[in-house]
Amino acid sequence: MFITLEGPDGSGKTLQIHLLEEFLTAEGYKVFCGREPGDTFIGEQIRQVLMDHQNKNMHPRTETLLFCAARAQLVQEVLKPHLERGDIVLLDRYADSTMAYQGYGHQFDLDLIRSLLHFATGGLRPDLTFLLDVDPQTGLERRQKGGGEWNRMDAYVLQYHQRVRQGYLEMAQADPQRWKIVDASRQPDVVQSDLREILLSFLSNLS
Numbered sequence: 431m432f433i434t435l436e437g438p439d440g441s442g443k444t445l446q447i448h449l450l451e452e453f454l455t456a457e458g459y460k461v462f463c464g465r466e467p468g469d470t471f472i473g474e475q476i477r478q479v480l481m482d483h484q485n486k487n488m489h490p491r492t493e494t495l496l497f498c499a500a501r502a503q504l505v506q507e508v509l510k511p512h513l514e515r516g517d518i519v520l521l522d523r524y525a526d527s528t529m530a531y532q533g534y535g536h537q538f539d540l541d542l543i544r545s546l547l548h549f550a551t552g553g554l555r556p557d558l559t560f561l562l563d564v565d566p567q568t569g570l571e572r573r574q575k576g577g578g579e580w581n582r583m584d585a586y587v588l589q590y591h592q593r594v595r596q597g598y599l600e601m602a603q604a605d606p607q608r609w610k611i612v613d614a615s616r617q618p619d620v621v622q623s624d625l626r627e628i629l630l631s632f633l634s635n636l637s
């Protein structure tokens with residue numbers, strides 16, 4: 431079972447995914463929890479290049495390829511082996527982030543990005559994807575106030591982040607079977623309880 435969390439910056443994914451990991455582990459599931467880009471030796475190095483403020487002149491095409499490169503490594507080295515063992519894989523961002531940020535955000539041809547993603551992932555798709563939806567202004571303010579990592583990607587203009595959010599909403603509305611939209615502007619415990627409820631009902635429908 432492959433579950434991803436997606437959403438604009440400052441949507442609270444990272445806190446929520448760790449709470450979900452704790453919850454599923456306590457329920458007796460074997461869980462692998464990871465984040466993108468990263469979680470392999472090669473992926474962490476690519477992450478540093480992507481996030482570094484010194485790389486201000488990185489072209490969006492370079493950025494797109496680097497995200498895909500980190501993901502290709504993660505799929506082969508980590509995700510596939512865990513899924514083959516029957517573990518639950520919980521991932522903080524996956525291919526849909528590249529669709530939202532590079533496809534919709536940078537306004538690249540979406541079909542082209544889809545093909546690139548297919549190549550990078552070998553066609554591995556999540557079974558369930560949560561969209562933690564929050565308006566970008568609120569998300570970015572949260573992130574600045576929270577004192578978290580402020581990276582090269584956050585520095586893109588607000589209109590860019592609005593296109594990202596719109597992209598997410600379009601993808602989620604086009605495939606409601608896989609995507610579940612959760613209002614992430616609410617208190618973290620309320621958001622978590624919605625996530626658990628949706629997840630439990632998803633798991634029980636499988637058994």
Ligand code: TMP
Nearest residue numbers: 439466467497523524527528531583584
């Ligand atoms: P994070 O803050 O969730 O760790 O994500 C890091 C940044 O990278 C965030 O601004 C979103 C961006 N990103 C992309 O632009 N494309 C991608 O494919 C991924 C995985 C992340």
